[in-house]
Amino acid sequence: MKTKDIAVLLSVILIVAMLVIPFPPWLLSFLIITNISLALLVLLTTMNVNEPLQFSIFPSLLLLLTLFRLGLNVSTTRSILSKGDAGGVVETFGTFVVGGNILVGLVVFFILIVIQFIVITKGAERVSEVAARFTLDAMPGKQMSIDADLNAGIISEHEARDRREKVSRESDFYGAMDGASKFVKGDAIAGIVIVIINLLFGILIGMVQQGLPIAEAATKYSMLTVGDGIVSQIPALLISTATGIVVTRAASEGNLGSDIAGQLFAYPKILYIASATIFLLGLTTPISNMITIPIAGALAAGGYSLGRIPESTEDPLALTAEEAEADEMKSPESVLDLLQMDPIEFEFGYGLIPLADVNQGGDLLDRVVMIRRQLALELGVVIPVVRIRDNIQLEPNEYLIKIKGDEVARGTLLLDHYLAMSPGAEDTIQGIDTIEPSFGLPAKWISEEVKEQAEIEGYTVVDPPSVVSTHLTEVLKSNAHLLIGRQETKDLIDHLQESYPILVEEVTPNPLTVGEVQKVLAKLLKENVSIRNLPMIFETLADYGKVTLDTDILAEYVRQALARQITKQYADDEPVLKVVTISGKVEKMIADSVQQTENGNYLAMDPGDSQKILEAAAAQIEELSQIQQTPIFLCSPAVRMYLRQLTERYFPQVPILSYNELEADVEVQSIGVVSV
Missing domain, CATH: 3.40.30.60 (FHIPEP family, domain 1)
Structure with a gap:
């Protein structure tokens, strides 16, 4: 495991330890400052992301930080009630921050609770619910839009895959934020309960167990309780604010700082109006001019400086796109784009x-x-x-x-x-x-x-x-x-390798290359044989690829291995498969005309004999068309490939089968014979 993985695991173990093991006050102070630092870091991160998915771990991080803060509350409560001491940080917040006034501290604490629970948390929860529901409802429409752009050629397969993944991640993220906002709400309620427990039981313990007067016990434990409450609510408030920022940044294109500066000060004339209003407020009310005049002057100066920037009459985004397109046309690489051809x-x-x-x-x-x-x-x-x-x-x-x-x-x-x-x-x-x-x-x-x-x-x-x-x-x-090339074949092989890795390793790259596999698949598709049963095809190539590298012969072996599929393709709806057979004389003429070379075998038949065979085949096809019967030629396995070579130019749609490509249980009826 990596160091960062171990650090996360140790952090979770620390949270569990805080719930059951008493920590010394100095360690609690260290952990409290760490908690405030993490909350501030999360808030600043949410302000600088351009879109919520850039901080997609936020829901899980929110849960861990909430548990960490609650674990700290448990530890500080244990330390306050058992020792009357929760460390220097809690004591500082209880004395220095609130000025040593218990009532002021309680008021400040409850104001923080109201701000977090009523304003920020409630609003963030509602926005999360609406965003999750709207995102889920819009998901089918977004998927259809991606498919439409893909079919229209506007985007590539890779871009479509990325956009689909982004839509799915958005749906998951807002769904997770809907649930994560409940953590923040529960944390606020838990803070109120913990403060009440610390205050009541602290006074009771001080009076009963430590023998302190009620006034002294109330002063001591109220100060510690207020300090603990404020020190826990400050990071809670920061996290709540971060939650609200994340779920409300739906239509933003930049980070929070650039968006505020760009949109709030987009209209310089409005700054003059605000400046005049503040200046008149100082003149017509008892408010000191020493306060209003500097603010009005700063607003006016801002409006003047922003007004000096010339406004562009053209859309900057459109202008940028036009400039980029013009630069692209001037570049040498633009000529290469013209060579791209759509399949x-x-x-x-x-x-x-x-x-x-x-x-x-x-x-x-x-x-x-x-x-x-x-x-x-x-x-x-x-x-x-x-x-x-x-x-x-x-x-x-x-x-x-x-x-x-x-x-x-x-x-x-x-x-x-x-x-x-x-x-x-x-x-x-x-x-x-x-x-x-x-x-x-x-x-x-x-x-x-x-x-x-x-x-x-x-x-x-x-x-x-x-x-x-x-x-x-x-x-x-x-x-x-024509549409299955080497790249498409490689994609099919990669997909098959996920389920049949050993089978793929036995076929490619040795003894067969991707190009040789592609030729076999193309020959099957050319004769309308489905290659969906890719495992069976590769099983056959693994068996015969070591015997021969002739892709024509390998394709014949594959066809025979797919006999059940081919039989079902042509005899599925008919009880009897009606075929036109090839006479023995014609088969012998074809077999005798096969020439064997180093580059493979090919048919070299006399033109007169070829013409006779084609005329006989055309006559049989014509007779079957008159009775609305689909022609299927059946021959021996040894000449099927060469008969296909002879007839494919003239009868490309007529299937030519061999005896080995039919299941033994199928009934075959000859309704014609090609003879010369």
Whole structure:
């Protein structure tokens, strides 16, 4: 343990010791002065913090200081009642500070109690309650605002994480201050009770046990009681004031001294009015001019000196921001900022601004948040922040989606219409012909008047926000492999290492680097295989990573390890998995065309043979589309990877599975054969 940790522990032990062990008077005097010093230090600290969270330990510190002060009260009470002596500090406060007058001392003590209990503590308690309740109520709105700024690209993931943590800490802090203010209130009540006990029992002990006359006993113990009460209430008053300062500094931007100087003297002309008022007060009342004239002169001089400072017509904060921006543009590093590229961009014409404008009912930002959550659950990868911005170069109702600066999708929306997709029968409703952007199906834009009729006739009717969110979801799914780079892979590995440290150590950095792991994950995502089961993927890489470093082959091993997941993905809702098989002749043609090199294996097939296989596959896909059946190709594990290489350019959405990627209990039915 560090020295400061041991010091805190010893302080707590000292508090316990004061409650049970009699301390000598000289040690009590030392501890009393220490108590006053700590209270003064806390007060000065609260005056110099810019925001309450800079002194976030204050609630816990308040509890410890209160216990320390109460422990001192117990020790001084024991010393007063048993020895009639509580040290030189208590005696000094009882004689010198109050002038030896018991009544004056009691009045001063009770005035301190009233100030602390009625004014400061009561007000601080109320402010703490209101601040805690308002902070807790505003927490969801602040979180939504952070998410909106994150989705809009205004802030980064790191900044959003810091802001969320600050909101959480603010809520915890004000909740703790709400409870800590009760300590101050209880301390004031305890001070009154202790003074009454010292006074009554001290006189009784002096008369009964020490045989003192009642007047002498009253004088002796009243003096000690008043000194003890005042010496304990001064640090208590300082701590109460510090509590009030902390909970009332909600809208401040600097420390207390700078805020008072900057805001109280912000209007020099008001100082002239105050100066004239004080001067007239001295002229029209019996108050001596020797008192009022210097004060009025000081106010007037302050107004004159402050008035000579020229007032800026421009907002200093805005001016500072403009100057900083201008300096930044002149710096060489500003050119580097232009090279930064957003991973995902969603741009739209000015006619689609209501989609993203919350004030106009737009919920696009919230939909993007849900899309990122959905894809994290489905694909197991964290999609980067989507930068949303308007683009005047686009048509008013047009939008486009970019992945790493390249356009990958484009569409058109009519905000005052609905997109209706026919159930397959002849179109019987009037509308504007279009193509559904997500799946390329024929559709119509219909008005509000014919929406109900379309739904009755079995049309699928979708509102514009749902159209664009579905399109964005599908685009991100099909391009997820482009969004997972080495840095994103490293983040996934770090997250996995928290739960499976041994597994991660066995895979990376030896035998596989982060880049090689990233290639395997990208190959899986490219074929719409979720990587959420990262432990299973790493188990497979740990088994086969020492055998081969070919990422294509490793990806095939991982696919086979994820057989249950892949089977559920394609055969979850169907009792029988209907597939198109590959003939033995075609598989042999593919296997014979595989070329092995030092850099890996690749398919080098004769163009004529490739054309024949692709035409046969296209014929099978066409037949299945006519009966509305989703095509799935099934082949042997040895050629699956190469068949995918052959067909991915022409049929990227058609899944190609191997026999080893299906569970043994699934029923497979061949509804076609690719043969040449």
